[in-house]
Amino acid sequence: MTDCRLEWVPYERSFVVPLQTASGPWFERRGILLRVSDGEGREGWGEIAPVPEFGSESWTQAMVYLKESDQEALEHPEAVPAYLTATRFAIETALSSLDAPPAEFGFENTVLLPGGEASLEALHERREQGFRCYKLKLGVLEPAAELALVQALWDVLPEEAELRLDANGSFTARQLRWWLEHLEGMDRIGFIEQPLPPGHESTMQRILDEGGIPLALDESLAGVDGLQQAFEEWRWTGPMILKLSILGALDPLRRRVQGAHERLIASSVFETAIGLYQSLRIAHELGVERAVGYGTLAFFDDGWNGFKLEPQLTSTMVCPEIFREIWNQACHRWSKV
Ligand SMILES: [Mg+2]
Structure with a gap:
């Protein structure tokens, strides 16, 4: 060098x-x-x-x-x-x-729906654009109102679509059970992301083991050792959201996730086209198959995204000239x- x-x-x-x-x-x-x-x-x-x-x-x-x-x-x-x-x-x-x-890659992307009433209209619009994977944040409204919203979305959710719910660690174990009970049978809900806050992984794994809608880890995987703990300590069996740009060294990452590629979901952290490209390149290398969470593209309009917020994110959207x-x-x- x-x-x-x-x-x-x-x-x-x-x-x-x-x-x-x-x-x-x-x-x-x-x-x-x-x-x-x-x-x-x-x-x-x-x-x-x-x-x-x-x-x-x-x-x-x-x-x-x-x-x-x-x-x-x-x-x-x-x-x-x-x-x-x-x-x-x-x-x-x-x-x-x-x-x-x-790198040559193509990933399906997820689009974040706004909260409240607006989410129904947004779902309709995004569907027209070709999106099939939607995400809604939970823990924003009162539980009953939020459940009603999820049910309303469910009623119009296309057959082939997936709805992901993200609680950002805002639930208690009791609230999580309440949700799981009410969401029973809604098989197009991909998972509830980080229902309980970090530190409660064994409780989440226990509830996950009971079956029903899968639970995914996100915030729990943060930091130098999060991923290692997920595999070695918590023996996590559900989906895992990887914010690749902040996961550190590549070799330990490759080793850890080996054999788990079906459970990996790559997620962005507000990068420019350069970081987005590099994280997607690594996601591709790791064998990530599920729709990625690169909805952060909507948060900037400065021309530095490179990638467009479209149903498919492909390597052809960017090139070294853009970088x-x-x-x-x-x-x-x-x-x-
Ligand atoms: Mg999340």
Whole structure:
């Protein structure tokens, strides 16, 4: 790697509408783009897209690390500290794409429905556009009102469609049982995502074992050890949402999920086209088959998405020219900060 060069540029992107999170509104997504080049004119792209709320390093930690150790990261990616999960993923994917042929993939995408009444109309519109996989957040309205909404959606849900429900850890075990009881027989509900908060995985596994609608882990898998715990400690048997851009080193990831590809769902974390491409490339490599959760494309309109919010996400939507364009714009903007 002696002829290789690593360059990086920080960026900020404003959400179309500030994102409401448990820790308050989120106005701007900050990340760092990486470009690796060798002496022969080849380029590899990477993106550090941290989400500390999901167990990755913060943007500031990634910046501090790169300022001090970017050359070390380039020469010895394995030396990037484990807690820098987003940085490690970005460096490794940038390096590994340097001499890899362009990836070819196609995934079905999931679309997030708005809450309340608007969800019915949105379902209809998205169906017209060809979407077959829909997601609705739970734990927003009163349970009875929310159940009525799910039932109304169910009534108009097309035969071949899948509805995913995401509770973001807002349920108690009792509430979860109440939901499962009322949703019984609704076999096109793909799963309830993260019903209980992290720390309650054995309870979720127990309830999952009883049968009925599957439960998926999302928040529980955050951080350096989440995935390892899922396999080795909790012996999780349900679907797993992988926010690939913040899962750290690739080799341990490949080893851990081996034989489990049918249960994997790849999910985005507000990346630009570069991070989206790299995470989908890895999802493809891991054998992910189910519809991916890249509905975050709707959260930006700055032209840096590359991919379009369409029922199918394909590698043909992006190309190195788009990555270069985003890179140039980021460099231009950052030079003015
Ligand atoms: Mg989720």
